[in-house]
Amino acid sequence: MGNGTPPGSNLQTTLESLPDGVAVFTDDSATVYINQRTSEMTGYTLAEIQGMPPLGMALPDEREKIKERHQRRLQGQDAGNRYETTFLCKNGNPLPVEITLSRLEWENQPATLLLIRDITERRKFEKALRQSEEDFRA
Numbered sequence: 001m002g003n004g005t006p007p008g009s010n011l012q013t014t015l016e017s018l019p020d021g022v023a024v025f026t027d028d029s030a031t032v033y034i035n036q037r038t039s040e041m042t043g044y045t046l047a048e049i050q051g052m053p054p055l056g057m058a059l060p061d062e063r064e065k066i067k068e069r070h071q072r073r074l075q076g077q078d079a080g081n082r083y084e085t086t087f088l089c090k091n092g093n094p095l096p097v098e099i100t101l102s103r104l105e106w107e108n109q110p111a112t113l114l115l116i117r118d119i120t121e122r123r124k125f126e127k128a129l130r131q132s133e134e135d136f137r138a
Contacts, residue, residue: 021097021116025054026109027074033106041097041118043090057087059094073101073112084119096123 015022021038025031034049042049042057049056054070055063062085072079081102087095100115 018115020118021114023049023054023114023116024104024106024111025114026106026111029054032109032111038116041089041095041116042087048090057089059086059088062086070112073103087116096120 015033015035016037018035018037021041022033022035023031023038024033031050031052031054034046036046038049039046044052044057055066058066066085069079069083082098082100084096084098087097089095096119098117098119100117102113102115104111104113
């Protein structure tokens, strides 16, 4: 099961059964929960992920944008709740992901839930579609 224990065993069962990665961070950037799927997607162990800062898997050139978005969200500004970025897997390979964010309370602390979806296949399809359109126009 994932690192950290979500309040309520039904919630833990649900989070572990999702096909997407799940991470929960408190507002002070403590990682309080990671599901097993996040580990499988990135190649990092749960313990390695637990020890990382929240932006630890994001590509270095993406970190500032993500940090700014998070700060706006904490200040109550609209920062959007879905965006695409790229993680760096343990083996060095890039992993395109879609992040969906939601605010929640975790053990009586304000926190952010991240759903992490691997969009590798979507990106391949989009590339093939663009190529097909270019070929059609030529």
